[in-house]
Every structure is written in structure tokens, then in C-alpha cells.
Amino acid sequence: MHNTAFRHLNLNFYYTAFQVKSADLPSAIQGARAFNVRGLNVTVPHKVAVISFLDKIDQIAQRINAVNTILNIDGELKGYNTDGIGALKAIGEENIKDKAVVLLGAGGTSRAIAATLQGVCRQIIILNRSTQKAVSLAKELEKNRQSTILGLALSKKNIQKALNQSDVLINTTTVGMYPNVSETLIDKKYIDNGLAVFDAIYNPFETQLLKDAKSQGAYTISGLDMLVYQGAESFKIWTGIEPPIYVMKEAAIKALKTYEVNKSGGEC
Ligand code: ATR
Numbered sequence: 612m613h614n615t616a617f618r619h620l621n622l623n624f625y626y627t628a629f630q631v632k633s634a635d636l637p638s639a640i641q642g643a644r645a646f647n648v649r650g651l652n653v654t655v656p657h658k659v660a661v662i663s664f665l666d667k668i669d670q671i672a673q674r675i676n677a678v679n680t681i682l683n684i685d686g687e688l689k690g691y692n693t694d695g696i697g698a699l700k701a702i703g704e705e706n707i708k709d710k711a712v713v714l715l716g717a718g719g720t721s722r723a724i725a726a727t728l729q730g731v732c733r734q735i736i737i738l739n740r741s742t743q744k745a746v747s748l749a750k751e752l753e754k755n756r757q758s759t760i761l762g763l764a765l766s767k768k769n770i771q772k773a774l775n776q777s778d779v780l781i782n783t784t785t786v787g788m789y790p791n792v793s794e795t796l797i798d799k800k801y802i803d804n805g806l807a808v809f810d811a812i813y814n815p816f817e818t819q820l821l822k823d824a825k826s827q828g829a830y831t832i833s834g835l836d837m838l839v840y841q842g843a844e845s846f847k848i849w850t851g852i853e854p855p856i857y858v859m860k861e862a863a864i865k866a867l868k869t870y871e872v873n874k875s876g877g878e879c
Contacts, residue, residue: 612839612842612858612859612860612862612863612866613626613842613845613846613859614626614862615858615859615861615862616846616854616855616858616859616862619855619858620852620855622850622852624649624849624850631657633656633657633660636657636660636661636664637664640661640664640665640688641664643681643683643688644683644686644688647683647686648683649682649683649849649850650680650681650682650683650845650848650849651680651681652679652680652681652842652845653678653679653680653681654679655719658677658678658679658692658719659676659677659678661678661681661690662676662677662678662690664688665678665681665688665689665690666687666688666689667687667688667689667690668689668690669689669690669691669692671691671692671695671696671726671727672690672691672692674726674752674755675692675694675695675722675723675726675727676722677692677694677719677722677723678690678691678692679691679692679693679694679841679845680692680693680844680845680848680849682848682849691845691848692723693840693841693842693844693845693848694720694723694724694727694837694841695723695724695725695726695727695728696727696840696841696844697837697838697839697840697841697842697843697844698723698724698727698728698781698809698811698837698840698841699724699727699728699731700836700840700843700844701809701832701836701837701839701840702779702781702807702809702832703832704731706778706779706807706830707728707731707732707779708731708732709732709733710732710733710777710778710779711732711733711734711735711736711776711777711778711779712728712732712734712735712736712777712778712779712780712781713735713736713738713770713773713774713777713779713780713781714735714736714737714738714781714783715738715739715765715780715781715782715783715784715786715796715797716737716738716739716782716783716784717737717739717741717744717745717748717762718744718783718784720783720811721737721739721748721783722748724781724783724811725737725748725752725760726752728758729752729755729757729758729760730755730757730758731758732758732779733758733759734758734759734760734761734776734777735749735752735758735759735760735761736760736761736763736769736773736777737749737760737761737762737763738763738764738765738769738770738773739762739764739765740764740765740784742762742763742764742765744762745762745763745764745765746762746763747762748762749761749762750762765796767798770796770797770798770801771801774797774801774802774806777806778805778806778807779806779807779808779809780797780802780806780807780808780809780824781808781809781810781811782796782797782808782809782810782811782812782818782820783811784796785812787810787812787818787819787820788812788814788818789814789815792815792818792819793819794819795818795819795820795823796820797820797823799823799824799826799827802823802824802827802829803827803828803829804827804828804829805829806824806827806829806830807829807830807831807832808820808821808824808829808830808831808832809831809832809834809837810831810832810833810834811834811837812834813833813834813835813837813838813867814867816833816834816835816864817831817833818834821833835860835863835864835867836860838863839856839859839860839863840856842854842859842863843856843859846859
């Protein structure tokens, strides 16, 4: 999607991927400095470890404690995190502002989204299979004193109670991801048509949770949108130019479809 956007805007940039072993992370960053690249994306498992090799960290990335985007300004490397803002843009700020949100999961994606949404929404209830992870994430973020944040067990009772008092449901767990495409954590009878439902999963584009939400008349947003918007935010950081969202989204859909067919013969 980045190369398509660069070509679309006639920009002299090229985006490519390198697989880096954990032990090679310091030299990979050193290499990026030596090659004087404009920027980098960083993904699992390096998002936290890379922080110690950078010169500056943006405030949101600091709060998330993970970096997925690096900008090289005259040899000085600054780390950002666009995962949360990608989710916020995908869902639409108007659907989040002063609203109550239920967040399923307490892993890296949940953390990025919660840290970005706090201060924008009124309340966040984090529900996680391992209760302690939800509780400590909520406690840690509550310190910023921006929104009410609760961490609870992912029980039927808590799901029902939380959804009753919320406007937005966000799934950041891996439940429903290919190949387990018929799985969902939420019984559709708890979803009403006033709810906005976002699933961070983009394979498949429409998860069982989103299918159920749609059938209940709820507003649904796919993880594909988050993928595109987080990329678009990185694009903006590197180029200073407004990204061509629709061109990027089309390219992402095309690439994911091709990738899935080549990888497994499965449908994306
Ligand atoms: P990511 O970085 O994408 O958030 P992660 O850090 O591995 O990935 O987090 C995965 C999340 O999915 C976790 O919240 C995990 O719950 P636990 O903390 O209890 O492991 C959640 N998850 C994965 N499989 C699950 C399942 N079968 N039921 C409920 N939650 C599940």
C-alpha cells in the first residue's frame, strides 16, 4: 500500500520489508542510520525492544511503551506508535468522543488502542481472559487520569453488563482470526443496533463478530481499516504529505488477497 501511494503521488520513495532476528536488532537500526533511510515500520517482536536504540520517543508511543514507526530526522531517530490512532481513525473520532468503550483483550493491540482512546472517550472497560492482565493494564493507564478505566475478567456476566452501558465494542483478541473464522467471544443477543463494533482482525475482513453485529443492525468496522489508517499515519510522519487513503486501501486489499491465496489457498 505504501509503494502504491508513493507511485500515485509521484514520490521518490520505496518501501520494502526485512526480517530481523532479535539479536540483530541493534545492528539493523545502526544499518538504517548508515543507509540514511527516511523511516521504518517496526513489527512483532521488536516493537518494545527497539525503543532503547532510538534518540527520541513520541508521547503516545511512550505511553503505549511500543514503537511501530520511526522517522529519521538528519540522523536522529524518533519513535512513534500509529496503531492506536489507526484504530481511532478507522472507528471515527465522532463515534468515540465522550463514549463508553468495551475492549476485549489486554495484549499489545489493546494497550495501543486503550492508551490512545483514553482522554477521547469517557470510559473504557477492558475484559480479558487472564483477568490480572486486564486489571494491571487498567491500573497503569488510570494513572494518566484521563478516562475511567476498568479491568475485569472476560465472563459472560461482565460482557453483558459492560455492553449494557457502552456505545462501542472493540475486539483485540485473536478469537475469530483465520483459520478459526467461526469463533467469537460475544453472543449476538448482547449486541444491539446502537452499538459500533470494531474488530482489529483483518483476516478475514469480516469476522464472525462483525457478521453477527451487522445482522443485529449495529455499525461495523473491519480491522482492514485500522491496518490502512495506521499505515497512512506512518506515511504522513515520513513524508509530511496527506496520504491517499482509498488508493492505499485498495492496494492493501489486493495484496492481502494475493498473499492469502499464495500462502494457504484460503480466502481472505
Ligand atoms: P496483540 O499484540 O495482537 O494484542 P497478544 O499480545 O498476543 O496479541 O494478545 C492476544 C490477546 O488475545 C490477549 O488478550 C489474549 O488473552 P490472554 O491475555 O488471556 O492470553 C487474547 N486471547 C487469545 N486467545 C483467546 C481466547 N481463546 N479467548 C479469549 N481471549 C483470547
